[in-house]
Amino acid sequence: MIKTIKHFTISSLLYGLLFTSCDLDRLPMEGPSTGNFPANEQEAILGLNGAYQSISTLDAASTPIWHVMDNITDVGYARPGNNYTSPITSSVTTDNALATKPWQYHYRTIARVHLVLDNLSNLETSMDEGSYLQLAAELRFVRAYCYSQLIELYGNVPLLRHAVGLDNADVPRTPKAEIQQFILDEMSEIAEHLPINQSAYGHVRASRIAAYMLKARVALYAKRYAVAAEAAKKGLEYAEGIHDLTSFNATIDVAGKDHRAGEPDVSNIFGHEGYANSAEWIWVAEYSIAAGNTHNRQYYGASRLGKGVCYWGPTQNFIDSFQALDGLPIDESPLYDAQRPFENRDPRLDLYCVRPASRFMGYQFQPQTEHRTVFNYWPVNNGSSSEPSSVTNTDATNAYRSFSGYLWRKHLDLNDFNSTSVSGESELNVGIFRLAELFLIYAEAKIEANELDGSVYSAINKIRQRAHMPPLTEGLTQQQLRSALRYERKIELANDGLRWYDLRRWGIATDVMNGYLYLNRAGNGWSTNTLQYIDENHNPVYNHNEATKHFTTQTVIYKENKDEYWPIPASEMDANKQLIQNPGY
Template identity: 65%
Template sequence: MKRFNNITKIAAVTIGAIITLNACKPDLISLNGPSTGSFPANAKEAEMGLFGAYQNISKLDAASTPMWHVMDNITDIGFARPGTNYTSPITSAITTDNALVNKPWQVHFATIARCHTVLDNLEKLKASMTETAYDQLDAELRFVRAYCYSQLIELYGGVPLLTHSVDLSNASVPQSPKAEVEQFILDELTAIADKLPISQSQFGNVRASRVAAYMLKARVALYAKKYKDAATAANTAISLSAGVHDLTEFNSTINYVGKDHTVGEPDASNIFGHAGFKSSKEWIWVAEYNMNIPGNTHNQQYYSASRLGKGVCYWGPTQDLINTFQCDDGLPITESPRYDASKPFENRDPRLDMYCARPHMRYVGYQFEPATSFPQVKNYWPVINGTSPTAPNVANADATNAFRSFSGYLWRKPIDLVDFGSTSVSGVSDLNVGIFRFAELLLLYAEAKIEDNDIDYTVYEAINKIRRRAKMPELPTSLTQAQLRKALRYERKVELANDGLRWYDLRRWNIAKTVMNGVIYLNRDAKAWTKEVITGFDESYTPIYNHAEAVKYFTTQQVVYQENKDELWPVPKSEMDANKKLEQNPGYK
């Protein structure tokens, strides 16, 4: 697949290669150069064009990691290996040629162009298709386009609103205001939602469904602060999900949380792993990868995993996120009698260990110890593979390698052990990536109702359903709006950790200016700490530190957020050069 560097080329693209899916598994097929004037010539070509648009979304990556699992690592809850592309976004130092911020513009507009290549000529096929088939194909293409625009406006603000292919002679298109694009998205989703099947689980949820359309509508409306519309759309999606989508219970490895490496390894792969994408009802819409298709893989597992676990520790949770997890009595660590700073990982919200890897536990088959006081650790792979009843000792590269975890922690979600039993240090994965899941849908509904101050039993139930799955106590009743907002923000922060939504939450809640100014705390050397490092949590469930005490144990990363600049990313320089009608976002040169 050819990649494009600027919108003028994207707008004029003709399909030279199309991805088709066999049971929604893409296979590369050359169409020998159909032109935008003749393509699609029939319903089959139109369907192949749709599949090409779906597949193009999977190109959205950075450091060979799907973008959805990159975004949280440039916030307060995740940290990337220091470097220009990932340090600059948290220090207000992004330049207009930053590869990270350029990629979404390029990929989303390329995907939109693929949609237009089919949509522009689709009506010619109407007479040769059933009304249902035609309407569904049209709706799926418009859904993909709406999703791309929903991402573009949150990252860049106003963007060119293209509703048809644009040729090179007329490719300079100015930005439309964000609100105008936002309304276009909502109108599109209103028009097409009911033309989609309720579910497309038979295709592994890689194709858009009615539930996905209403969920996208709810998310866009919520981000636009149209709370009644968001609640209505989310409620419709939840109602449609009955018998189709639901939360998936954690498997039996939840019994290992809060314990050490000797008992076993927490594993959420029945939701976030290969098995989960095949069978979990939690997934509503998924980006698909396939090892058999050139270029349709990623190196997410390699970039995420520990040094011993065939990885390079590129991403990891921050100390700020680790400290956020409540105790298992539902109280913050500054209030719970069950919190012991000398044993800080015991008696905590099980999602700490289900979603994150921390010292003293097993991770991708090894005892994980970032501290140099552990020169050797256990290798459990002989036990896992059944070749030995005991785990031998190995040298602890996770404590000695210069590029070990920079935060002292690693992401367990969405790691899958299956990939580590078969890949080499440079291996690739085709683990799918979830874009929409039922847990987020519940939280979209709850937040919309809370912000509209329309609080009833259903708000509590939406949040409590997620907490019950995590074996956490239900919320106390009769909370105020402010208390419920804080509870909701806790759930989004921990349940959706590493799902790629925190960057957007910080901005739409208007808390980035405080959360991302000052320092975030890391614990690369896995030092013990005292209870005095934290004095409480603010109204958005951000830890409040006693800095003088905290720096005795934790390292810090300076973070900078400039208002009227860092709300958005810059328009890529290559786009500004190619399209003279584009205007740069405030604060960028």
């Protein structure tokens, strides 16, 4: 099995021993008395490593948060239950675990930053100047990232620049715009103190490129397009010769074919191999069994035959969003055939998703009950036979098989199959920033600023060409380029955890998340008139009466002036009387 070198194992273990019983874990906005910590550079580095590791602890259903968020949007679906159905039906409560954990965990990480940062100046004269400035910059980067998440999830939140204790923990909410400016200013101040590249640490530590990318993302979300374009351009300039898009491996040729042709595989980007070798990753969250920092994403995401529980999967809405190979939406392309819907499609459909008649985790994937047995390709994989064997098809009969009829292939690694089970642990890293998103941030900022030059086409086409999709036609209008950009974000960044934010900042959540999600748990076929059209944001619009003959549905509700944000946790409202709850909760 290919494994990324785990860089923080020793320091993370030491940090856990030093601070496990700390008040940080008891009250998210409360920090311990910092005392004399850190007393030296080594302790400061331990504290920094602990802050990085703290980011990776935020999860839901033992799945890193980044791989949860898309499954409460139009592109992904979770097993029905209060934590994941309520966010898509406007019924989140102030004690919903999914909605409250990010507040608690991000403030915990911020407190860990302050544990080091507040006393770091005591070490200024004893440390090399460059090392001191870099250490401070990395701590400020981690803090800024946490705030970038908090303001998108909750809106106005308390901005803490130093540790707070029990005697001064009642801090009012700071306007979102003020925190956005704080983050932009912080990145401007610290970026040049960071190394251009942190590949020696597996990109787990923040680089100069990561700082410019964070600045660009925050500015983009704030609709400050000139700032976003400038920061993204700076990041791309520094990335030249260091980061690059990693080509899909040879299994891209399997896309659009059935299980007999092979198993699509993107582990050279999104698996252990990718985190060890791909130049696409800019910033990564590290997991390590030795450090006791693991997740169970593989188990929750894999098929029943693949030792998983099918917890997450793409919707029919998402599957129908993929263009045909000619670059046209399926309602316009002559290449699309509803009787053979997975042929002649953007290869990322099969590279990122699992659909009927494909191969996944070594097995033929068929959710249809008429397939009582399916092929097991593991005898072929391990060399014990030249032919697959036959097994009972639990992916069609288990009561908790995929609820959407599809599964995510992206962010799972076939190499983890032998260790992924009910008691399995995974130390597969999670990418937070990658070059593909930076290209798309740059392109979107330029489009929204109506600066439609060749660099916009180049940024988008790099991603399309990697996927063997045709380049954009020259001379597009701003609206046409906006549409093209939104397609690429929807498809390329799928299951990376960004769709929830895109729906809100583009102002399309009201349309997309009101009505129905379509699910195909039975793996049914469908007729040509099931789909009415694909809209300008590449969202399918269905003939509902016809669609319900083939698909089941999930009603979704999005209320304006409420569902833009999640509620502040009830426990925080009780502890801090300065807080005012978000509207609608």
